[in-house]
Amino acid sequence: MAELPAELIVLMSNLSITQLVVAGSAVLFLTLVVGRLLFNGIPGKRPPVFEGIPYVGGLLKFAKGPWKLLHEGYAKYGEVFTVPVAHKRVTFLIGPEVSPHFFKAGDEEMSQSEVYDFNVPTFGKGVVFDVEQKVRTEQFRMFTEALTKNRLKAYVPQFTREAEEYFAKWGDSGIVDFRDEFSKLVTLTAARTLLGREVREQLFDQVADLLHGLDEGMVPLSVFFPYLPIEPHKKRDRCRKALSEIFAKIIQNRRTSGRREEDVLQQFIDARYQNVNGGRALTEEEITGLLIAVLFAGQHTSSITTSWSAIFMAASKDKGWLPAAEEQKAIVAKHGAELSFDALMDMEVLHRCINEALRIHPPLLLVMRYAKKPFQVTTSQGKSYIVPKNDVVAVSPNFSHMLPHVFKNPESFEPERFTKPREEQARNYAYLGFGAGRHACIGQNFALLQIKSILSVLLRNFEFELLDPVPDADYESMVIGPKACRVKFTRRKLL
Template identity: 60%
Template sequence: MDFAALTEGVVALPPAALYLVGTFVFLLAVAALRVISNQLNAKAPPVFEGVPFLGGILKFVQGPMKLMAEGYARHGEVFTVPVLHKNITFLLGPCVSAHFFKANDEEMSQKEVYEFNVPTFGKGVVFDVDHKVRAEQFRFFAEALKTAKLKLYVPHFVSEAEAYFAKWGDAGEVDLSKAFAELIILTASRTLMGREVRENMFTQVAELFHDLDAGMLPVSVLFPYLPIPQHRRRDRAREELSRIFSKVIRARRASGAREDDILQCFIDSRYEKVYGGRALTDDEITGLLIATLFAGQHTSSITSAWTGYFMIANKATAWAAAEAEQRRVLAERGPAIDIDALGEMDALQRNITEALRLFPPLIMLLRQANAAFSVETSAGRRHVVPKGHIVFASPAFSHRLPAVFPQPDAFEPERFAPPREEDKVAPFSFIGFGGGRHGCMGSNFAYLQIKTIWSLLLRNFEFELVDPFPEADYDSLVVGPKPCRVRYHRRALHAQGI
């Protein structure tokens, strides 16, 4: 071997350049050794099971929050619970969640873990299609939720809420959860399903959606086609909704009429990268409407209720700040509630966000790992999550970690304001609307809807708790407050300027 030829270019370099090259090569070697060492030292997540074969099932039966608390106390941020033929790995906290939120659908897939929604949403949409088609359909959602569209929806939020609260007396008692569930389906009916449904078919469509909702049970996650009465009513409701919306869609297309609602956005949408650029079928539109309603109805009504309960329980701070903000907005802009006025309500938005931090409606987010990946805990332990594991991230648990949010059980909306901004200290600290590639596209829609509701209530009513502050109902798939009454008093007309 001619070593002179190999070193010819090197010996011609000046000493300073040789030093820089040598340093660079040394750093590369150190980095490579570190990667190899980490790979060799990485281990599969610790197993949290207890009784072999049955322990994982028993732990899930006791409830996910208790399971996560015990698993975290024993193993930290990463652990695996075997359940039947599946391995479920928990990633708790922002330190270990980056890959969960940032990976693409081919690496971390939603489809396999959310297929139980197919009987409800229908074939050919969302979780019944591959990731390329689903990306196109998510683009339709995004187009329908752009700022220019949201601006058109706000007047409908206002008119529906004003009409609903006009039916309240001068004083009375209500359960906020029940009241907001009724109101949100009204606003959704107008902005999502369209004027025709809201004006002519609301009762019928609302009852059909109730049957769909009642067919989403914990057993449905594992056995979505189990022949039980709730599933049979679900399937009949899905067929009838498809018939109703097909009639509405055909009528709009035939007449050329256009409306400012999400239904119109779906009618106008065209695939770009799949299906040869065709329009959506009537059944696809129906499925996307159902998916949109399911994504937002419970979450918005539940978050509206929690926001109210927390503001009423914290009159001197949270309520006072939101009320003072309404006074300022009224003085500067007058009584109109539009998208610009809502955009200035930062104190109210922080109240909503803090309520969502403490009680996110979706306590667990799921993916299937289609490729192995590694994570490193805050303590420096490395784990490789194997391919095929079901992976859970939990807003409900992660939002209560003291290392992420100091005094995590306290209601402190100002933690989201400068200079604290605790949600920005680490990526994916606040995941009330998910995050990363699958962050909720409807978050702005939800904030506008909830802020509209509470702007009207802050301006027109006083509230006090009748029952003790509610506990969370963790027996539901979507977690809301247990029943809790509040007493309201309508403000006198001259006091409505607050």
């Protein structure tokens, strides 16, 4: 790095703190002005700018929350608009007409790393967003191999066992909050199938507390300043170090003893790179990082989707709970009482209910990419814009799913919209419950089996009554779940 000239160092040393702040602010403002002029001077029609007060309006709009920003921006400009945020630009693409390039483009055009690298302190070095694309592709392949059909079949009994044991403790009646209950249960099923028997049977409480500490270390400020020395980040780093030590011992014990288990951890232990890193096996630190990444990608999203599904099914019994309960009777008649892989795959009514809950409330408000090359989009009204290189590009599954020209009566719970002749999800990039395109969720089959197992146990053993209206979504959270909602349960053998 080039050194500062001696004259400048002397000058700076003679300035007061106030003078330094003023000078720094002036430099920052000048940088913003020059950047804005350069942006405005790029040839081609750019998306309209939604800012308000020059240079600070974008920050103020984000401070009010992305959901409000999306509503206001769409109402004013439609499907494409840009919000300047300090020295960066965030361009929003709303709806299936303007989304294809976002989902289809390769990482050399639309990259994830630049917008998701704030996860590196949580996941760890050497995995996912801390490695180049070809290494990340290999790591994702390893996870995909842990989710083959035969592997998924082996996980289903573990899902079912955890659900049955958990709900056996509920009693004959009572009041619960689905959000809290499913968060606990999904953590248990994840521990059993992802983290391994050792964690589930011997270290669950300790590991669960450490994972919670990691979760608390992911605050909104982390997206912009992931290494800022604030207390949540310090706790995150302590928890990450402790988890690394725990999994290092488990991995070493399995490798030295030769003992094998049916879980994703074992798949990572056995995996080897194919086209990079000399074909070596994963290190203990890489395995720990990938396990944490998989948990963060799936644990919250699965528990929240289970919560929303149960809430909507209980609130709309004629469209949700009752048809799904009748389906369970048919499934038992065909497959027997055991919740097998084939039985779960046959549950079309339940599948539609889950997909509809996921349509109304996808867990991720924004999905983002970094534009490495400019590209053109054309709206449903025929307007074309050039999105420039270096923009952060954002798509909102939540907002897109609420567009009435894409989904009829979008705020209404209507699982039948996924059946013929409606099939509203069939339009390209209309339904984004599990993402789409090159980076669609690779764990969606795992998640659906996990959610179906839990809801099937409930359908076969309980009736539910919502004591509160269907709750609002908590748009203040990193993952969009329901606010508190009291639900009365009554144990009743339905089958």
